[in-house]
Amino acid sequence: MVNEAVRQLIERSNRLGADPRNTNYAGGNTSAKGTEIDPVTGEPVELCWVKGSGGDLGTLKPEGLAVLRLDRMRALVDVYPGIDREDEMVAAFDYCLHGKGGAAPSIDTAMHGLVDAAHVDHLHPDSGIAIATAADGEALTAQIFGDKVVWVPWRRPGFQLGLDIAAIKEANPAAIGTILGGHGITAWGDTSEEAEANSLWIIKTAEDHIAAHGKADPFGGVRAGFEALPEAERKAKAAALAPTLRAIASQDRPMVGHFTDADVVLEFLASEKAPALAELGTSCPDHFLRTKVKPMLLDLPADASVEDTIARLETLHEEYRADYAGYYERNATPDSPAIRGADPLIILIPGVGMFSYGANKQTARVAGEFYVNAINVMRGAEALSTYAPIDEAEKFRIEYWALEEAKLQRMPKPKPLATRIALVTGAASGIGKAIAARFAAEGACVAIADLDLAKAQAAAAEIGGPDVAIGLQCDVTSAEQVQAAVDATVLAFGGLDIVVNNAGLSLSKSLLETTEADWDLQHDVMAKGSFLVSRAAAKVLIEQKLGGDILYISSKNSVFAGPNNIAYSATKADQAHQVRLLAAELGEHGVKVNGINPDGVVRGSGIFAGGWGAKRAAVYGVAEEDLGKYYAQRTLLKREVLPENIANAAFVLCTSDLSHTTGLHVPVDAGVAAAFLR
CATH class of the missing domain: 3.40.50.720 (NAD(P)-binding Rossmann-like Domain)
Structure with a gap:
């Protein structure tokens, strides 16, 4: 029998995750606290159920939850060695698991277990991240939400962020949630319904404020010559470029691709600010882990010939690889994982659309969806202020995080025809x-x-x-x-x-x-x-x-x-x-x-069913339904093929x-x- 708190958590998670305005695929996490009878002592035990590492809210099931004892989670505060060693706390969560523990706890587990609320949501809505990545995001948070939502300066996800949010909730009794600088939102409630309502209120309030007070042209004017080509023409050009683009994305390792020419992409690529904003890259960790820190943007107009486009793309690819290698060398430490490849995962072609890449089709498609999220974020931030993502050093700390590397190493071995x-x-x-x-x-x-x-x-x-x-x-x-x-x-x-x-x-x-x-x-x-x-x-x-x-x-x-x-x-x-x-x-x-x-x-x-079988049966003098058996008997192995x-x-x-x-x-x-x- 499913615990009532768990049932409510799953239903809330599925509703929130089903709407891309609330969070991206596999992004964010939700939790609930409650009690169950400990089968060892026969006494009630306080538990926290939280979405496990790598799960998706929209499709979350009970087996996708990590189950932890709250008393042991809270006791971790007393042994926390400080921010320089906070990564050790992820392993410590294993000692807090209840029973078989369910899914592996994620890095955000502390945010849920330490915040004094029965239900907590952490989400990545475009509107919330737009405020989180605005240059004056803290002032905007106060202006838009008053004392109901509190600004949290950028901090990498982890135990310290959980402590910070717990302290903010305690110090701000009127608050229902936070804007996490550069990242997303967190909301809470005494009931599942209240937490969900608070999450949706923050998202909708941010959306409404951007719509009411944002600039009409946040990306500036249209760049002449970079407008979208007619549909048939851009599809034909996309198909002509696709083999070259896949070669570019697959120099280090083979990739599967996804193409979209959605209006939001074409409008962004035609805008004056597209080159500068693309260069700044994405901000939310979920985004740039899927898209790399920035895309490769073609700097030719939409009507450039396929031949000229291919020649320019090859040059841009060399420059992109050198730039990414520089990013790695500037930020790597002696214990950093090896560079994982310097090819782009997002390639933007003005007038045509966006190609995104990954180890399989779903990963490639989701990477493209995440960059659409990033475009929406940039639009919202530019509409109210100036887009100011986290700096490259922080991006590198997450992209080459030992915990992220460990997650990659745990992935199952690819199937024999993967990427083909x-x-x-x-x-x-x-x-x-x-x-x-x-x-x-x-x-x-x-x-x-x-x-x-x-x-x-x-x-x-x-x-x-x-x-x-x-x-x-x-x-x-x-x-x-x-x-x-x-x-x-x-x-x-x-x-x-x-x-x-x-x-x-x-x-x-x-x-x-x-x-x-x-x-x-x-x-x-x-x-x-x-x-x-x-x-x-x-x-x-x-x-x-x-x-x-x-x-x-x-x-x-x-x-x-x-x-x-x-x-x-x-x-x-x-x-x-x-x-x-x-x-x-x-x-x-x-x-x-x-x-x-x-x-x-x-x-x-299909050939035999179409009359060939009857005619061959007649040639050999057997009934059509016995033709397979006839063929088998004339073989050396006497087996039907x-x-x-x-x-x-x-x-x-x-x-x-x-x-x-x-x-x-x-x-x-x-x-x-x-x-x-x-």
């Missing part, structure tokens, strides 16, 4: 869907391309949703649709690493029954289609400078001569030779090209275990001696 982005054609069913599902399960982002958009989107939703998979409509016989699918993939995930030419069909006819239209259709879909997909993808792979994989789902029929399928087998032989040709041509770019030769994949197959078996081979070919393998054809046919490669 795949485009699979004909992937709404059968072999293609199985490959897409296996890739996603192994950490890849996947674009599922198919003639049937509804089925492609349904398959993507089944595999994992937009942070994992997207569904695209694509007729591979159309160069325009193929390019559109590649563009959509790089805009969704930032780039492209793996291409699977799987789209296909077959018509089972003898030579005399095969029409010219039959021949052209099969060659257009499989031979020409594979060529078009590989050509469009190779351009991205080369520009990214990250290597990559191109796979062809060919067939046993590419090397085996059987009756009544001349068009199908001939086009499969074409695909098989494309593997060899492209392996020879693309190897210098680190791109591996390999093929898979399946046979007899009946279950789940399933779509998942082909997916297994596709996965292995794309892993580091076969990093030195290209030009290979892997038979997945349970053993057909006549199709052995010679």
Whole structure:
């Protein structure tokens, strides 16, 4: 049975976290105090439930709470060794845990346990941080809130900040919360409802004051030539730039990307103050831990050519890396963690939009959302005053904090295909869907391309949703649709690493029954289609400078001569030779090209369901429902081949275990001696 205080805390947290105006994803924390019976003594014990490290308020569940004994937390005050050693207090929280303790306590735990209130909220609202980062934030706090909200000068999160806020609440009985300089807000209440109401009142009051008293143009006027391009033009330019931008963001380690051309971004990039404000960087720790201390901003107008833009971006990247290295060297101490990489995580392109990067799609998307938060913060601060984030030394202390490093070291080992982005054609069913599902399960982002958009989107939703998979409509016989699918993939995930030419069909006819239209259709879909997909993808792979994989789902029929399928087998032989040709041509770019030769994949197959199965069954004189069993019995292993078996081979070919393998054809046919490669 869930404790009533816990139930109220979860419901309040979920409501607050569901609205991005209140706090960013995984940002802030909430708590509740109450009693439970200690199973050892049988007596009531005072507890504090607080959101654990790394959790998200909007999706918080009871198991995401750290559970601590209040008497032991309060006793820590007597052994606190001072601010120079306050990091030791995080480990001390482990000795305050009740029972199994729940989630790991966060650095903000002291703020909740030491403040004398039953319910405490610490949030990162844009409006609150705008006041917190204004040059005259302390005066604004008094002006806007009176004695109900107290200003707290910037202090890094930790035990001392908890002591400071506890003292402020005790000294200011009329106060319902604080503005934390450079950071966010904290509010409290005797009940969960009161704490939530106080948090929302601070946020809304700040919003209303900015709206009523702020300048109409906080970012200044519009820079001529930096206005947003028309939608189709900016999307096309974004797709053209995406491979180069991913190469820039991935020099130190591969990254997944996210693109947005939201109005708030485009308006900021067109403004006079954008260059100066971007240079100042973000302020809230949650923001710059995701976005780096500042973005990389292109200084060319919106109508600059793609070629000129790429040339300038490469120069800016060198300057950004040197600047970040300087930031590290200026602030690092002998015991600082090693530099984690000097590439930008936020790249701003005037007239086009923002690219953000991370170790996976969700992280990349959230980084972009955080920079939108930062834009909103800068707008609010500039509307009332001057934006004045915390200085770089303080940013460095948090970015390279030993506790932050420890959190990074605790992260699970990446999956084999983490950071890799795949485009699979004909992937709404059968072999293609199985490959897409296996890739996603192994950490890849996947674009599922198919003639049937509804089925492609349904398959993507089944595999994992937009942070994992997207569904695209694509007729591979159309160069325009193929390019559109590649563009959509790089805009969704930032780039492209793996291409699977799987789209296909077959018509089972003898030579005399095969029409010219039959021949052209099969060659257009499989031979020409594979060529078009590989050509469009190779351009991205080369520009990214990250290597990559191109796979062809060919067939046993590419090397085996059987009756009544001349068009199908001939086009499969074409695909098989494309593997060899492209392996020879693309190897210098680190791109591996390999093929898979399946046979007899009946279950789940769109080709077999479309009439091919019935015709092949008739050729072999068996019932259609027994065709899979028939194919199995003619193999050396006597095993039916399933779509998942082909997916297994596709996965292995794309892993580091076969990093030195290209030009290979892997038979997945349970053993057909006549199709052995010679």
